[in-house]
Amino acid sequence: xxxxxxxxxxxxxxxxxxxxxxxxxxxxxxxxxxxxxxxxxxxxxxxxxxxxxxxxxxxxxxxxxxxxxxxxxxxxxxxxxxxxxxxxxxxxxxxxxxxxxxxxxxxxxxxxxxxxxxxxxxxxxxxxxxxxxxxxxxxxxxxxxxxxxxxxxxxxxxxxxxxxxxxxxxxxxxxxxxxxxxxxxxxxxxxxxxxxxxxxxxxxxxxxxxxxxxxxxxxxxxxxxxxxxxxxxxxxxxxxxxxxxxxxxxxxxxxxxxxxxxxxxxxxxxxxxxxxxxxxxxxxxxxxxxxxxxxxxxxxxxxxxxxxxxxxxxxxxxxxxxxxxxxxxxxxxxxxxxxxxxxxxxxxxxxxxxxxxxxxxxxxxxxxxxxxxxxx
Amino acid sequence: xxxxxxxxxxxxxxxxxxxxxxxxxxxxxxxxxxxxxxxxxxxxxxxxxxxxxxxxxxxxxxxxxxxxxxxxxxxxxxxxxxxxxxxxxxxxxxxxxxxxxxxxxxxxxxxxxxxxxxxxxxxxxxxxxxxxxxxxxxxxxxxxxxxxxxxxxxxxxxxxxxxxxxxxxxxxxxxxxxxxxxxxxxxxxxxxxxxxxxxxxxxxxxxxxxxxxxxxxxxxxxxxxxxxxxxxxxxxxxxxxxxxxxxxxxxxxxxxxxxxxxxxxxxxxxxxxxxxxxxxxxxxxxxxxxxxxxxxxxxxxxxxxxxxxxxxxxxxxxxxx
Numbered sequence: 001x002x003x004x005x006x007x008x009x010x011x012x013x014x015x016x017x018x019x020x021x022x023x024x025x026x027x028x029x030x031x032x033x034x035x036x037x038x039x040x041x042x043x044x045x046x047x048x049x050x051x052x053x054x055x056x057x058x059x060x061x062x063x064x065x066x067x068x069x070x071x072x073x074x075x076x077x078x079x080x081x082x083x084x085x086x087x088x089x090x091x092x093x094x095x096x097x098x099x100x101x102x103x104x105x106x107x108x109x110x111x112x113x114x115x116x117x118x119x120x121x122x123x124x125x126x127x128x129x130x131x132x133x134x135x136x137x138x139x140x141x142x143x144x145x146x147x148x149x150x151x152x153x154x155x156x157x158x159x160x161x162x163x164x165x166x167x168x169x170x171x172x173x174x175x176x177x178x179x180x181x182x183x184x185x186x187x188x189x190x191x192x193x194x195x196x197x198x199x200x201x202x203x204x205x206x207x208x209x210x211x212x213x214x215x216x217x218x219x220x221x222x223x224x225x226x227x228x229x230x231x232x233x234x235x236x237x238x239x240x241x242x243x244x245x246x247x248x249x250x251x252x253x254x255x256x257x258x259x260x261x262x263x264x265x266x267x268x269x270x271x272x273x274x275x276x277x278x279x280x281x282x283x284x285x286x287x288x289x290x291x292x293x294x295x296x297x298x299x300x301x302x303x304x305x306x307x308x309x310x311x312x313x314x315x316x317x318x319x320x321x322x323x324x325x326x327x328x329x330x331x332x333x334x335x336x337x338x339x340x341x342x343x344x345x346x347x348x349x350x351x352x353x354x355x356x357x358x359x360x361x362x363x364x365x366x367x368x369x370x371x372x373x374x375x376x
Numbered sequence: 377x378x379x380x381x382x383x384x385x386x387x388x389x390x391x392x393x394x395x396x397x398x399x400x401x402x403x404x405x406x407x408x409x410x411x412x413x414x415x416x417x418x419x420x421x422x423x424x425x426x427x428x429x430x431x432x433x434x435x436x437x438x439x440x441x442x443x444x445x446x447x448x449x450x451x452x453x454x455x456x457x458x459x460x461x462x463x464x465x466x467x468x469x470x471x472x473x474x475x476x477x478x479x480x481x482x483x484x485x486x487x488x489x490x491x492x493x494x495x496x497x498x499x500x501x502x503x504x505x506x507x508x509x510x511x512x513x514x515x516x517x518x519x520x521x522x523x524x525x526x527x528x529x530x531x532x533x534x535x536x537x538x539x540x541x542x543x544x545x546x547x548x549x550x551x552x553x554x555x556x557x558x559x560x561x562x563x564x565x566x567x568x569x570x571x572x573x574x575x576x577x578x579x580x581x582x583x584x585x586x587x588x589x590x591x592x593x594x595x596x597x598x599x600x601x602x603x604x605x606x607x608x609x610x611x612x613x614x615x616x617x618x619x620x621x622x623x624x625x626x627x628x629x630x631x632x633x634x635x636x637x638x639x640x641x642x643x644x645x646x647x648x649x650x651x652x653x654x655x656x657x658x659x660x661x662x663x664x665x666x667x668x669x670x671x672x673x674x675x676x677x678x679x680x681x682x683x684x685x686x687x688x689x690x691x692x693x694x695x696x697x
Contacts, residue, residue, distance in 0.1 A: 003697065071697050246697075253691065260689045271675070274629075274682030277691060281626050282607035284694050285614035291697060306606050309599075359592075365602055366595035370575055375590055 001053060006068050010050055010075055020044065021081050026336050031204040034083055035119065035161050041082050042090075042116025045072065051114050059098055060111035065295045066243060073247035077254065084251040085347075086158065088244035093120045096166055096236045100223040101185060109164070109185070121162035121188070123153040123210060124233065130155075131360050133168075133233065134178040138212060140169035142219070142226075147171075147184060149192075149215040155354070159208035160197045162188045166236075168229050181229030185221045192216075202346035238300035240355050241308045246287045248311055252280050255344065256318050262337075263325030276321050279314040286310055302368035305361040312351040312358055319348035377414070377421045385414065386425045393433040402430075402437040411439070415446050419554070420616045427558045431565020431667075434659050436525055440670075441483075443558045447551030448496065448543060450505070457493040459483055459530050463669035464676065466552050469530070470497025470506065477506060477535045479513060482670075483528040493530065495537070496548060503548045506537040522662040553624035556671045560612050560624075560631035563667050567605045567631075567638040570660045574598060574642035577649070588645070597641035604634035618695040625677050632674030635664040 001009075014021065021041055025033040045051040054069035055061025069091065076082045094113055097106045112118040129135045138151025149169055159165070165186045172180015188195070192215040197205035224232050256277065286307055294300065322345050323330060329338040330345055352358040366372045377385060392405035406412065406426075414422035423443055430436060438456065445455025459469045459481040469481025479495050492507045513532040518525075575598060578589030588594050608631040615623035639661050643650045650657040668674055685691065 007696070067697055074697065253694065257691050260685060260691065268682075268686060270682030270686055271679045272682065273685050274678035274680070275633075277681065277685055278611075278626050278630055278678065279607075280691075281614070281623070281694065282611045282630050285610035286607060288614065288695065288697060289610055306603055309603050310607055313603075359596070362596045362599035363592070365599035366589075369602060370571075370595075370598055372575065372578060372589040372595055372598065373587065375592065375595070376586075 001062075001064050001068065003065065003067050003071065006053060006064075007071055007075075010072065013048060013050070014075060014079060014081075017044070018079070023081075031206060034086060035158070038082055038086055039116035039119075041076065041087075042114065045076075046111075046115035055094065055110070055114065056098060058103060059094070059106050060114065067291055067295045070243050070246045070291045073243065074250040077247050077250045080254065084244075084247040088247045089120070089122070089157065090114065091242075091244040091247070092236055092240045093122060093166055095239045096183075096223065096232060097185070099235055100183065100228075100232050102220060105185065105220070112163075118163040119158055119161045120164045120166065121156050121159045121210075122236075123156050123159075123165045123167035123186075125155045126152060127154050131357055134181070134230065136168055136170055136181065137174075138167070138169050140171050140182060140184060140217070142171070145219045147182075147217040147219060147222070149184070149186070149212045149217055151212050153210040153212075154198075155207045156195075156210045157207045159188070159195045159210050160205065164188060165210070166223065166232075168233060171226055171229075178230035179227060181233070182226050183223035183229040183232040184217050185223055186215065186217050190215050190217070200347075201349070202343045204343070237356065238304045241304035242287075242290050242294050242300055245304075245307050245311050246291055248315070249280070249284050249287050252311075252314055252318050253284065256280055256321075259318070259322055259325055267327075268321065268325045272321060272324065276314075276317045279310070279317050283307075283310040283314045302364050305356070305364040305369075308356065309358060309361045309365075312361075315348045315351040319345040377418045382421055382425070385409075385421065386429070389426055389429055390433075393429055393435045402435055403439075406437060406439060412442065412452050415442060416451075419443075419446065423554070423558050424561050424612070424616070427561035428565035428568075431562040431567070431663070432569045434566070434569060434656065434663065440555060440558055444551045444555040445494075447554035448505075448547055450494075454494055457483075457491075459493055459495045460555075461552075461671065462529070463666075464673055466672040468496040468498045468503055468548055470495040472497045472499045472504065472506075477508070477532070477537045479508065479530060479532040479535055481530050482518075483515070483530050496543065497537075502545060503543040504539045505541040505543060506539050508532070508535055508537050512536055520666070522659075522666045524659065525663070525666060527666075549621050552671055553621040556624045556628035557612060557615060559667050559670050560608065560615075560628045563628075563631040563635040563664065564605060564609050564612065566660050566663050566667065567601070567608075567635045570635075570638050570642040570657065570664075571598065571601045571605065573655075573657050573660070574601070574645040574650075577646050594645055597645055601638040601641045604637040608634040614695055620692070622681075622692050623695075625672065625681065628672065629674045629677040629681070632668040633678075636668065636674070639664050 023037040050072055052062040053064045054066045057063050077084045090113055094110050097110050113120055126136050140147040140149045165188055167184045167186045169182050169184055171182040192213040194211040196209045198207055199205050290307055322341055326341055330342050388409050426439055441458040442455045445458045461469050462480050462482055470477055470479045477497055492509055495506050495508050497504055497506055512535045513530050516529040518527040518529050578594055579587050581588045611627040611630045615627040646657055649655045
């Protein structure tokens with residue numbers, strides 16, 4: 001299906017099913033509510049076929065350009081039917097499975113993720129390795145046809161809801177750095193896994209510590225080859241900065257629009273408003289070009305770090321403007337709408353931290369795009 | 377223009393820019409390269425390629441009046457004498473009040489002007505295009521911040537004129553939008569030049585036994601410059617895609633602010649040498665500040681945009697995926 005046709009038929013379908021798709025819990029939702037509602041939206045859009053477009057047929061998709069996925073997420077986000085952060089995790093995890101899992105495994109598992117039957121998480125960061133991902137220590141030891149995993153992950157989004165985890169482990173020597181990393185696809189109900197959710201500043205236990213104590217993972221659950229884990233991680237990160245980012249840009253546009261409606265007269269400085277809107281425009285323009293590069297089959301690389309810096313900058317700028325325009329509501333309002341603005345404002349503080357900090361993105365830009373050589 | 381044709385076009389323009397010095401040389405080449413025909417056939421390519429190259433080479437031409445003129449529905453040779461708005465302004469350079477024409481604008485490059493210039497004037501009842509004799513105007517060659525641009529201030533009160541056309545409603549704004557895209561591309565080109573100068577310096581300059589480009593504080597400044605440039609460039613491309621007047625203003629503002637951000641970071645990295653006239657950086661800084669003045673500054677465009685958003689409480693639509 002072509003994008004134009006997809007767009008108009010999807011819009012019609014969304015108009016018609018708005019009531020079924022819209023969350024009943026409103027603006028003050030808990031994370032439990034949001035996850036339950038996300039599963040519902042994914043199931044309905046999967047059953048109607050929309051969620052299957054843009055994915056290859058061998059994993060239950062209906063084929064077509066990745067632009068269709070980008071538009072679906074944009075439409076759901078700008079209609080406020082899903083929260084883009086948790087919705088777009090599919091955009092990061094499914095391509096990894098398609099590129100690196102055994103074809104039989106991908107064929108069974110990816111449809112469960114797309115249809116909302118399952119939630120997955122991504123076990124990358126550790127207490128001792130945040131920005132320096134290649135120093136991770138969560139150990140996997142091979143014993144016959146099984147890996148034995150022991151170690152700890154942290155900042156694992158949605159781990160307490162997750163059925164599976166794309167997990168990076170150390171399989172090489174302690175100092176093997178990025179060469180000795182292997183990616184595994186782990187069932188989260190395996191014996192030996194303990195998940196401890198962490199309460200965040202914005203009031204949702206969005207991520208967790210995850211402990212692995214001699215967890216057995218079958219070798220056929222290896223993603224890619226042993227020692228190829230760094231390639232898996234590097235392959236995944238540009239996805240995080242392409243389709244998922246387009247969804248986030250749609251969300252920021254919608255929230256800025258809501259702010260313009262909600263802000264009392266004279267509460268906003270015209271120059272500040274103009275500048276923030278321009279940042280959102282530049283982000284959208286940049287991300288749009290990236291979507292078209294993906295659709296043309298181009299391989300994404302370090303240039304997506306620019307997209308990532310633009311989205312983080314725009315997100316914080318939008319919510320700094322919220323703090324100006326809706327200050328009293330954010331600070332003291334206890335109604336659901338104020339609570340939502342407050343939650344989003346607080347969450348926006350993480351935009352320059354997660355998915356590679358603003359500093360790491362600038363390091364990548366300096367080294368890979370400006371060719372400034374090594375940092376030492 | 378398709379890929380290969382576009383590349384050839386860019387290559388010959390680049391060659392002309394590199395072999396020439398100053399505006400007049402380039403003007404001669406533009407004719408020979410068929411740039412004026414390209415402007416009509418494929419304005420996006422003609423404008424984006426030429427102006428970005430001009431910025432990157434620190435070169436200048438009188439192509440800007442031609443772009444404005446094309447946007448106004450005029451054709452060469454009339455557009456060569458088209459007067460631009462004065463610095464910091466985007467309205468027509470002329471006003472007709474009770475039949476008297478006042479002119480305050482800019483001419484593109486300095487040259488022996490003979491005969492007439494073309495002035496768009498607001499009449500209170502729309503815009504009109506008028507011919508004015510050069511002899512009836514005061515011309516001042518602008519030295520200012522960037523004498524090498526060869527700009528000329530054009531001033532006149534109660535100037536004799538002949539109206540030869542009325543502009544349809546909204547046509548001036550359309551011409552300005554196109555000119556803003558041109559200046560935006562030139563700002564992006566200028567920014568890329570500044571970044572390349574600073575990047576090279578960061579690799580070559582050794583302090584504490586290492587290139588200064590190995591220090592994170594330096595690297596992050598240059599990364600921020602590239603982010604500002606790519607954001608502006610993407611906005612310009614998007615403005616071509618959707619063709620709206622609003623998008624062109626947004627893109628020009630982003631390009632102007634991005635160039636000033638780039639200038640600040642690059643000059644700090646260049647440090648002492650970038651403060652001298654022995655290094656070419658200062659020319660780009662001068663160009664940046666002057667180009668920001670043409671057809672509305674980043675600051676004024678941003679304020680107007682913000683005021684409009686607050687008045688309508690509605691974000692303009694963006695180009696669809």
